[in-house]
Amino acid sequence: VSSIVLITAMGNDYHKVSDLGEDALISRIAGRIGRAPRGELWSGDDAAVVTAPGPRLLLTTDVMTEGVDFDLAYASGHDIGWKSVAVNVSDVAAMGGRPTRAVATLALRLDVRLAFVDALVDGMLQAAERWGLSVVGGDISRASEIFVGIALVGEPGEPTVTRAGARRGDAICVTGALGGAAGGLIALRRGMAGPGPTEGHSFSRALSDALGRLAARQLRPNARLDEGRVIAAAGATAMMDVSDGLVLDLHRLLEASDAGCAVSPEAVPVDADLELLAGAVTDVELGPATLALTGGEDFELLFTIGRNRLDAAKSSLAELGCEMSVLGDVTDGARWMGERDLGEWKEAGWDHLRGR
Amino acid sequence: VSSIVLITAMGNDYHKVSDLGEDALISRIAGRIGRAPRGELWSGDDAAVVTAPGPRLLLTTDVMTEGVDFDLAYASGHDIGWKSVAVNVSDVAAMGGRPTRAVATLALRLDVRLAFVDALVDGMLQAAERWGLSVVGGDISRASEIFVGIALVGEPGEPTVTRAGARRGDAICVTGALGGAAGGLIALRRGMAGPGPTEGHSFSRALSDALGRLAARQLRPNARLDEGRVIAAAGATAMMDVSDGLVLDLHRLLEASDAGCAVSPEAVPVDADLELLAGAVTDVELGPATLALTGGEDFELLFTIGRNRLDAAKSSLAELGCEMSVLGDVTDGARWMGERDLGEWKEAGWDHLRGR
Numbered sequence: 001v002s003s004i005v006l007i008t009a010m011g012n013d014y015h016k017v018s019d020l021g022e023d024a025l026i027s028r029i030a031g032r033i034g035r036a037p038r039g040e041l042w043s044g045d046d047a048a049v050v051t052a053p054g055p056r057l058l059l060t061t062d063v064m065t066e067g068v069d070f071d072l073a074y075a076s077g078h079d080i081g082w083k084s085v086a087v088n089v090s091d092v093a094a095m096g097g098r099p100t101r102a103v104a105t106l107a108l109r110l111d112v113r114l115a116f117v118d119a120l121v122d123g124m125l126q127a128a129e130r131w132g133l134s135v136v137g138g139d140i141s142r143a144s145e146i147f148v149g150i151a152l153v154g155e156p157g158e159p160t161v162t163r164a165g166a167r168r169g170d171a172i173c174v175t176g177a178l179g180g181a182a183g184g185l186i187a188l189r190r191g192m193a194g195p196g197p198t199e200g201h202s203f204s205r206a207l208s209d210a211l212g213r214l215a216a217r218q219l220r221p222n223a224r225l226d227e228g229r230v231i232a233a234a235g236a237t238a239m240m241d242v243s244d245g246l247v248l249d250l251h252r253l254l255e256a257s258d259a260g261c262a263v264s265p266e267a268v269p270v271d272a273d274l275e276l277l278a279g280a281v282t283d284v285e286l287g288p289a290t291l292a293l294t295g296g297e298d299f300e301l302l303f304t305i306g307r308n309r310l311d312a313a314k315s316s317l318a319e320l321g322c323e324m325s326v327l328g329d330v331t332d333g334a335r336w337m338g339e340r341d342l343g344e345w346k347e348a349g350w351d352h353l354r355g356r
Numbered sequence: 357v358s359s360i361v362l363i364t365a366m367g368n369d370y371h372k373v374s375d376l377g378e379d380a381l382i383s384r385i386a387g388r389i390g391r392a393p394r395g396e397l398w399s400g401d402d403a404a405v406v407t408a409p410g411p412r413l414l415l416t417t418d419v420m421t422e423g424v425d426f427d428l429a430y431a432s433g434h435d436i437g438w439k440s441v442a443v444n445v446s447d448v449a450a451m452g453g454r455p456t457r458a459v460a461t462l463a464l465r466l467d468v469r470l471a472f473v474d475a476l477v478d479g480m481l482q483a484a485e486r487w488g489l490s491v492v493g494g495d496i497s498r499a500s501e502i503f504v505g506i507a508l509v510g511e512p513g514e515p516t517v518t519r520a521g522a523r524r525g526d527a528i529c530v531t532g533a534l535g536g537a538a539g540g541l542i543a544l545r546r547g548m549a550g551p552g553p554t555e556g557h558s559f560s561r562a563l564s565d566a567l568g569r570l571a572a573r574q575l576r577p578n579a580r581l582d583e584g585r586v587i588a589a590a591g592a593t594a595m596m597d598v599s600d601g602l603v604l605d606l607h608r609l610l611e612a613s614d615a616g617c618a619v620s621p622e623a624v625p626v627d628a629d630l631e632l633l634a635g636a637v638t639d640v641e642l643g644p645a646t647l648a649l650t651g652g653e654d655f656e657l658l659f660t661i662g663r664n665r666l667d668a669a670k671s672s673l674a675e676l677g678c679e680m681s682v683l684g685d686v687t688d689g690a691r692w693m694g695e696r697d698l699g700e701w702k703e704a705g706w707d708h709l710r711g712r
Binding site for chain 1: 397493
């Protein structure tokens with residue numbers, strides 16, 4: 001894991017991190033990732049040596065880019081570090097697996113302060129601790145926009161649940177509620193929540209609290225790690241995380257399984273805080289139901305399971321404090337969501353919400 | 357491995373890749389990475405499932421950013437894809453290991469053509485085939501500059517050679533010759549080699565050939581994979597790849613080993629093509645010896661080994677067609693390169709050569 005020239009700024013002065021300074025920054029980060037257990041070798045060499053979690057590995061990577069996946073106008077370094085780990089853990093959760101080790105790549109802008117880097121590492125490490133994995137090294141480079149990537153190794157679930165196993169007659173289910181992260185993005189972008197000048201708004205306590213919760217769903221998402229393992233153990237036939245919106249991700253799952261569906265849009269669980277948001281913004285297209293169907297980044301788990309296993313899944317999830325909703329059935333026909341084809345709903349998907 | 361909104365351009369028209377288009381682009385790439393062997397699951401799900409190379413893993417990642425690590429004025433998509441894999445393989449080689457599986461992250465600019473992405477994937481796959489690993493998936497995002505990251509899993513060498521084992525009295529050695537990649541960067545930036553308007557120059561055939569070889573060292577570096585295993589087997593006590601220049605990387609190896617050195621700058625092997633480059637450019641500071649000492653990205657292997665193992669290492673490397681040079685000795689004193697401290701040489705290091 002060699003690293004490349006890095007220029008950063010400390011305080012208000014712009015200092016070019018010389019070769020020595022670059023190594024010092026790496027040492028600064030390396031000093032905080034903890035001590036490698038016996039038999040492992042973490043940061044400081046060309047590559048890390050880690051214990052394999054078993055005869056098979058899960059391997060995944062997910063990147064976040066400034067201006068696309070986050071904006072420093074509302075996201076802190078800590079938020080970004082946390083989310084970079086969470087989105088990868090969510091991918092592992094969606095296989096019914098368990099993450100064990102990760103490496104991080106950071107590309108930093110010239111004017112990034114050292115305090116930002118520290119907070120970003122804090123966020124990564126806090127998320128890593130939350131989900132029981134270790135960040136063992138990485139690579140630092142420079143760029144004109146911030147780029148945070150995580151690559152993660154994990155233990156596959158037993159059984160490993162892919163997207164491809166949905167069978168006719170299975171129930172289509174989702175954990176939690178949807179649309180909250182997209183709602184949070186709207187609130188943050190409009191300065192209704194987050195670190196921006198929210199003083200301009202005079203919100204009721206209830207609305208203010210709701211906007212704060214929505215913002216947290218966007219900035220510091222949860223990964224349904226324990227839930228993924230429980231769902232796999234209950235006999236799920238297919239699973240994925242909802243990262244790009246229910247409609248689009250359901251389409252992907254069915255495509256991988258070569259299956260159809262009959263799903264009721266009314267059965268889709270809507271984040272309760274979206275009602276208050278909808279009352280505060282006037283845009284018709286941002287209604288709670290639309291956000292729940294097409295909003296991305298909730299990182300809930302979408303899965304299919306035989307009807308005879310539904311109660312087992314529901315009670316196991318309840319023990320974790322996690323609700324689940326049955327959206328409809330897997331079929332071998334077309335893909336119906338209410339009276340419209342899933343493809344029609346897709347047009348209104350996540351891309352639209354990103355507003356680019 | 358979920359992916360995010362991607363906007364790309366096809367032909368001269370700017371097309372936004374809709375959600376369907378994004379999936380189609382991923383399918384396009386996925387269709388080319390080959391079929392997963394039995395028991396593995398590659399691109400197309402939340403995470404890949406791969407066979408562990410053994411009870412312990414090597415794990416490394418390295419990123420390349422447009423404008424810092426490459427420039428489209430002289431680097432093709434194929435070059436960039438190749439190099440992104442090569443630099444990671446080099447990290448594994450430096451541990452005496454063997455790469456097995458990789459995931460890639462791509463962040464693409466709005467105006468990147470599909471042909472560029474195809475070439476980049478070609479380059480990655482060609483390098484992966486060259487060194488016997490498989491690219492099993494990845495993540496695509498969008499950004500305002502191109503970003504290519506590889507995370508790689510491999511089998512540690514037996515023994516695994518770190519940077520930390522150099523002992524007093526060991527010989528300090530390096531494979532191949534140095535400075536060629538830095539010389540190539542100079543030639544490419546001045547339009548003396550590469551795809552630029554080299555017609556303006558009237559070079560001798562010998563000079564033109566030399567410039568072409570130097571450019572290739574910069575654009576399509578070799579990774580000393582077999583050499584790393586042979587060096588480890590011969591009993592090397594410490595090893596790393598020379599990515600940021602001999603002076604800086606030797607300093608790092610000695611720092612990790614808590615050791616000193618007595619090295620002769622005259623013993624450093626200089627890329628033979630640099631003499632011709634030096635004759636064609638007038639800048640004094642770009643002399644062959646300076647480039648060999650401080651130029652980065654040659655990806656040769658720097659290692660220490662007991663004097664009694666030197667002949668074994670040399671003859672094993674010779675069988676691979678690889679020369680090696682003995683630069684001097686590990687000591688328990690200061691770090692001497694000729695009559696100057698290594699720290700003084702470091703000031704003239706790689707950062708300077710990058711010209712930023």
